[in-house]
Amino acid sequence: MPRYNPAEIEPRWQSFWEQNKTFAAPSLPSGDKLYVLDMFPYPSGDGLHVGHPEGYTATDIVCRFARMRGRDVLHPMGFDAFGLPAEEHAIKTGEHPRVQTEKNIATFTRQLKMLGFSYDWDRSLATTDVEYVRWTQWIFLVLYDTWFDPESQRGRAIAELPIPESVAAQGENAVEAYRDAHRLAYEDDALVNWCPALGTVLANEEVVDGRSERGNHPVQRLPLRQWMLRITAYAERLLEGLDDLDWPAGIKKLQQDWIGRSSGAEVDFYIGPPAEFEDWKARRSDTGFASAAPEDALRVYTTRPDTLFGATYMVIAPEHPLVERLTTPEQSAAVTRYREAASFKSDRERTEGDRTKTGVFTGSHATNPVNGQPVPVWIADYVLASYGTGAIMAVPAHDIRDHEFAVQFGLPIVRVVEPPADAEDREAVAEGRVCFAGHGTAIASGPYDGLPTEQVKQQITDRLTEEGLGRHAINYKLRDWLFSRQRFWGEPFPVLHEVDAEGNRTGRKRTVPAETLPVDLPHLDDFKPHGRPEPPLEKASDEWLFVELDGRRYKRETNTMPQWAGSCWYFLRYIDPKNTEQFVSPELERAWMPVDLYVGGAEHAVLHLLYSRFWHKVLYDRGHVSVPEPFQRLVNQGMILGELEYTAYQSDGDEFISSAEVRENEEGKAVGPAGNVLRTVKLEESQVEKAGDHFVLSGEPAIRVDARSFKMSKSRGNVVNPDAIVRDYGADSLRLYEMFMGPLEATKPWNMSGVGGVRNFLDRVWRMIVDARAEEVTLAAEVVDAEPDEDSLRMLHRTIRSVTEDTEAMSFNTAIARMMEFVNYFTRQEQRPRAAMEAFVLLLSPYAPHLAEELWKTLGHDQTLAYQPWPTWDEAALVESTLELPVQINGKMRAKITVPADLDQAGVTEAVMANDRVQAALEGKKLVKTVVVPGRMVSLVVK
Incomplete structure (x- = not known):
């Protein structure tokens, strides 16, 4: 018999679609266009699991539906192919990462075609393709050649950067240094994760709670010269651009929180001799507030300038550049030990709210600009160099972390804000046992006593501005993007550093000419780490490392770009993937952009989407793309978990304990009502039964069991292969x-x-x-x-x-x-x-x-x-010509009648009374009331 046989039908139609290029998108849409994009996958060696096709199936339905409704559809697929797993495989096996990557891509491609997705496979790309790398490097050159003009709020060519006369007078090197300080792509010292045991620098995703994911070794944070992207310049644009996007509210909120816009004040605390404070203050009144902190000041950013009179100490991050200057000889050894210990902690570990605060006194004091009082300067790891200025004024009466630190080290707590009369814990606040972080009325604040918080904020900031000691400021939690990696498997930077005869950098650099791109990865004899906190590409041959241009000798940049680079613009290359002259044709870009529907996991809600938007806005400012935002509509598919897993709990005597009586102790172990540690027992589905909204042990209704689904992973063994x-x-x-x-x-x-x-x-x-x-x-x-x-x-x-x-x-x-x-x-x-x-x-x-x-x-x-x-x-x-109406007599259904749909109430009543079953039920009874509910029912009340 001709039974339904997918194994015969499906490959045949997949072959038909491929041979006939059924889903090839037109080069230019002739009518209404639809650009539908999946977040492209990383081609791991494990291939797809059944969680991957969920979003792909959704977009495929949308695309097939749209084609049948006459729209021109662009629906491409590719691979985010640089990444750590391929490099780790190369380190273990000695096989080039490209070999493993291409094998994985072949597997993913086979599986995707096996599922019948209507992709235009002629547009497929991988971020590791040499031609794709060429244009990724070209976009980096655009970033390098761009500065952000705060007046026009857009990126402009670096050649258009106004050079101050004082800088121009110092010569070409000074001018170039000034330009470098304003480029969107620039070099700076930044912290990296150095693992001495593994002898390599690790990416953030390879570090868990300050230890290496591989081997569980301690990881130390060390400063290295790194490439950075000035994404902070676009913070306001990135916030404003969210307003017009059709994205889930939760995703917008995550981006807003990551950017973290706040309004407050920047304030300078004098760190010179206290006796010279008044002279310093007078000079600042004449010169005004400098855009960069002067050498004799410790600059802080605060959202609560109204609490300046309550600042009883200051805290700087262990990595702050002024640590050595502020540390006295007596405190030097203690500070060195503390900084060393802090370097082995992750940012998350340092900022966890429930951990005991640690710190060390520098031995120095700074002078509070509002009252001239000296305040001690401490070093503590709960302050991060990457946030704000890397220094804070600590107000322990009105900040929880500062309060904990002050209590830990016996530092003064001075209240300068009186809570409202209806505030909770007023007594505890007055006694200094808890801090009050809200708004209220100023106290112990000199001329501002009795004023409300917002008024004090404004007046103190205005006064500091007049005196040149502070200014109104907008701050963002967003930090500049650390854009380089000490890895082999990534895009090389198209940057050359001038070197002298001994191979040492002179400080001057230039970019690789665009017409000579791409800079391909060099051959390496082995991929193992060399044991030093520097990039693996330093092991490349001199033929690759050193270049001579215009009579000068240069060394190539040996850091590589992060995996994020290729995923920042792939949606543009899909539009014109074979173009060898441009990264995308302007005509085609205008026709297809923006992406109308972007579907992917919520785990990319912040970084990938933020980075892509940033790159796109720079390209827009420089005239390379026609729309300011790349993704108009965003949909996040939910996660598909593994099948339900059932867990029961047993005591030492093999007695089952209901999960309702089980709790978790501090070590994460299950304990019973008596506090004894229990054994966990995995059950099969046949051993449990459903009881209302929970599961119980079969035959034991009082013994509840845990029933949970977990994320699919090899370690749990719950991965389902498509x-x-x-x-x-x-x-x-x-x-x-x-x-x-x-x-x-x-x-x-x-x-x-x-x-x-x-x-x-x-x-x-x-x-x-x-x-x-x-x-x-x-x-x-x-x-x-x-x-x-x-x-x-x-x-x-x-x-x-x-x-x-x-x-x-x-x-x-x-x-x-x-x-x-x-x-x-x-x-x-x-x-x-x-x-x-x-x-x-x-x-x-x-x-x-x-x-x-x-x-x-x-x-x-x-x-x-x-x-x-x-x-x-x-x-x-859709309009029904007849209706079937139930007839109730005293609340019990006695008959059903079929009547024309447009029959009026009188006609319905007449039809009811003509029904034989109704007549029989009414015999000998008096009809009291007739209720006709149009289109639904008829109700009769009788006695």
């Missing part, structure tokens, strides 16, 4: 199940029985149209060339409307449910009109494209349905 699902159930079953599991944005557990249920539905679709009794694939006898009756027509048009509206809204699970209702209805009908079957197959095609193509062919069509017009519904067909 190859196995496709082999056993077919790609259409996998696609349909992932869309039917629930709303796209929701987190959902995998369930193999659900896959089987969806496969059963597709079997029924097949049998609805194909004759299961014939020896060859032919139409079922029930499929006839006849007009559908009224009920069938109504079901058809109701399904068309529901599936269309749900697909437009990306509510794919409800669209599938409507199609299931359609199949349930028509499999019961003696006749299945061909027109209704054809319309249904078209509705199904974005969801189960292989099956739909096969059924379309069986229905007598010799062309792919990929561009067939999408079915439309007729509102008139």
Whole structure:
């Protein structure tokens, strides 16, 4: 019998689509365009798991749906192929990362094609492609050649940077240094993660709580010369640009919080001799507040300048550049030990709110500019050099961390803000036991006593500005982007450093001429770390390392770009992937950008999206792209978890303990009601049963068990391979199940029985149209060339409307449910009109494209349905001509009547009274009341 056989149908249609380039996008859209983009994957050696296709299936449905509605669709796929796993593989095996990467890409490509996604594979790219690297390096040169003009709030060519006369008078080197200080791409000393045991610098993602992920070795933070990108210059633009984007509110909030805009004041504390404070203050009044902190001042940023009178000490980060100057000889040894210990802590570990505060006194004092009082300067690791100025004025009465530190080290606590009368803990605040961080009324603040917080903020800042000791300031949590890595497998920087005869840098540099790009990676004999905190490319041959240009000798930059670089602009290259003259044709870019729909995981909510937007805005400012934002609409698919795992708890005597009585101790172990540590027992599904909203041990209703789904991972052994699902159930079953599991944005557990249920539905679709009794694939006898009756027509048009509206809204699970209702209805009908079957197959095609193509062919069509017009519904067909109304007598249903849909209440009442069953029920009784609920029911009250 011609049974539904995905293993035969699916490869055949995939081959057809590939050979005929069915989904190739036009170079230029001729009408309404739709650019749909998936966040491209990193091609790991493990291949896809079933969580990956969720978002890809959603975008594929959108694209197939749009093509059938006449839109020109661009739907590409590629690979974010630089990354740490390939380099780690090379270190272990000696095999070049490119070899492993290309193997992985081949595996991913096979799996993606196996699932029938309608990508334009002619546009496929990998960030490791040499031609792609060329244009990534070219964009870096654009960044290097750009400065941000704060007046016009846009990036401009570095040649347009105004040079102060005083700088120009110092000569060419001074001018170039001034330009370097304003470029969007610049060099600076920044902290890196150095692991002495592994002999290499680690990326942040390789470090967990201050230790290496591989080997669990201590990791130290060391300053190295690094490339930075001045993303902070675009902070305001990045905030404002969010307003017009169709993104989830939660994602916008994450970006806003990461950028972290706040309003406050920058204030300078004098660090010279206290006796000279007044003279310093007078000089500052004449010169004004400098844009850069002078050598004799410790600059802080504060959102609460109203609390300056309560600053009883200062704290600087262990990495602050003034540490050595402020440290007295007596404190030198203690400061050195403290800084060394701090270098082994991660930023997260240093800033965790519940950890005991640590610190060391420098031995020096600074002078508070509002009252001339000396305040001690401490070093503490809860202050980060990367936030603000790397220094804070500590107000322990009104900041929780400062209060904890002051209590720990016995430092003064001075209240300068009186809480409102209705504030909690007023007594504890007055006694100094807790801090008050809110707004109130100024006290112990000299001339500002009695004024409200906001007024004090303004007046103190105005006074500091007049005296040249401070200024109003906007600050951002956003830090400049540390853009270089001490790795081998990444894009080389197109930068050359001039060197002398001994190979030492002279301080001058130049960029590689754009026409000579790309700078390809050099050959290395081995990929193992060399044991020094410097890039592996330092091991390259002199032929690669050293270059002579215009009679001068240069050494190539040996850091490489981070993996983020390639993913910042790939959506532009998809538009014009074969262009050897430009990174994208302006004409094509204008036609296709922005991306209309971008789908991917919420884990990229901040960094990838922020970095991409930053690059795009720079390219926009420099005239290389036509729109200021790359992604107009963003949708985050939810995570697909592994199947439910069941856990029971046992005491030493093998007695089961209900999970409701189990808690976790400080060591993370499960303990029973008596405080004894329990054993965990993994159970099979057959050993548990559902009891309301929880699970219990089979036959033991009082013994609850934990039932949880976990993220898929090799370590848990809960990864589901799509190859196995496709082999056993077919790609259409996998696609349909992932869309039917629930709303796209929701987190959902995998369930193999659900896959089987969806496969059963597709079997029924097949049998609805194909004759299961014939020896060859032919139409079922029930499929006839006849007009559908009224009920069938109504079901058809109701399904068309529901599936269309749900697909437009990306509510794919409800669209599938409507199609299931359609199949349930028509499999019961003696006749299945061909027109209704054809319309249904078209509705199904974005969801189960292989099956739909096969059924379309069986229905007598010799062309792919990929561009067939999408079915439309007729509102008139949705209107029911008759209604079936239940009739209740004293609240009990006694009969059902069928009446014309437009019958008035009097007519309905007459029809009810003519019904034989109603007449029998009313016999011998008095009718008290008749209630007609239009379109729903009739209720009679009798005595």
